[in-house]
Amino acid sequence: MRLMVHLIAGFPSLAGFSEAARALHDGGAEILEIQIPFSDPTADGPAITLASETAIKNGFRVVDIFEYIQAAKDAGFKRIMVMTYANIPYRYGIARYIADMQKAGVEGLIVPDLLVEDEENFYALTVKQKIAAVPVAVFGMPPDRLALLKPFPKIYVALRSGITGMETCISADTQKFLQKLAKNHEVYGGFGISNAAQVKTLAPLVHAVVIGSYFTRVLQQALKDNTPIYQTIAKAVEELKG
Template identity: 75%
Template sequence: MRLMVHLVAGFPSLEGFAAAARALRDGGAEILEIQIPFSDPTADGPAITLASETAVRGGFKVRDIFQYIHAARQAGFQRIFVMTYANIPYRYGIKKYIIDLKKAGVEGLIVPDLPLEDEEGFYSLSLRHGIAPVPVAVVGMPAARLTLLKPYKKIYVSLRSGITGTETKISAEVKKFLTGLAKNHEVYGGFGISSAAQVKALAPLVHAVVVGSYFTRTIQQAVAAGQPVASAVQAAIQKLN
């Protein structure tokens, strides 16, 4: 089983993030998706939205992402993806955003609200600079739109529409969709994955199972209870095995 885990930069702090990342890597996670917090997310459920709001209120700036990438490296992650919403790379400057994250050793860029039909060169520029653009597909999307995914090796699949954080069922439709897509792409599947049973059902169908809100809630609960983040995250990842 290959696990791709999601943490929000700036939450709960640089030290807390680093502790969570170390616990996740020690627990067997191979890939880390770091989210640059944004004040108006469109695909995040309540846990990640709250974490992003907390990070922004705490003074997180986009340039701080490089500290978090470094912390992830120190934690042992060799494969790092950065996710955020389109407003951020456009305000930062698309080319600069791509080049700076490539220099930082990031493998892929996920921008869930950037449509394939109107991405203004973001994906092609990423490919040109040797960093993978990772389009987001949704189970059941029409064949006409699936053809737009052909140029891209890595695809993030939302296992259902809506927001993250609520439970997802690995239905026959989901399995069929993933199996078809995995023939030509490296597929990362997530949205609402929070149990060992879900991970077990999904793992044979994808390159990596993505788990995000589950760990964000774990960190929030640990912080609220005054408990160490590392031990809480360690226990949480063990429950997925």
């Protein structure tokens, strides 16, 4: 079972992020997806939106992401993805953004609101820089849209439409959809995964089960209760693994 876990850069702090990342790695997570917070997200649920807002209020800047990438490496992660919304690489400069992420050792870039055909040369530049672009597919996506994803070895699959953090049902149709994609792609599947039963069902169908809002909520509760971040996150990982 591979887990791809999600943390927000800047939340709750570099030290707190590092503790959470270390607990996730020690608990067996293989891939860390780090989100660059953005002020106007389109797919984030309440927990991630609040965490992003907090990070920005606390002074997080896009250039700070490299400290968090290093913290993830220091925690033991060898596979790191960076996720954010299109406005961030546009403002940073797409070519510079891709080059700097590649130099930092990032494996893949996820930009959920950047359509493949509206690439602004983003996807072509990732190929040139030898860093993976990871487009997002959504369960139920029509065949003509899925056809556009054929050139990409790695795909993030949102198991339903809407925002993160809401309950997700992994139906028989969802499973067929994932199995079809997994024939030609390395598939990371998530959106609303928050219990061991979901993880057990999803794990055989994907390269990695993606868990995001769940850990953000656990981290927020740890801060509220003033409980140790490492121990709280570590316990949450064990519960998810069943």
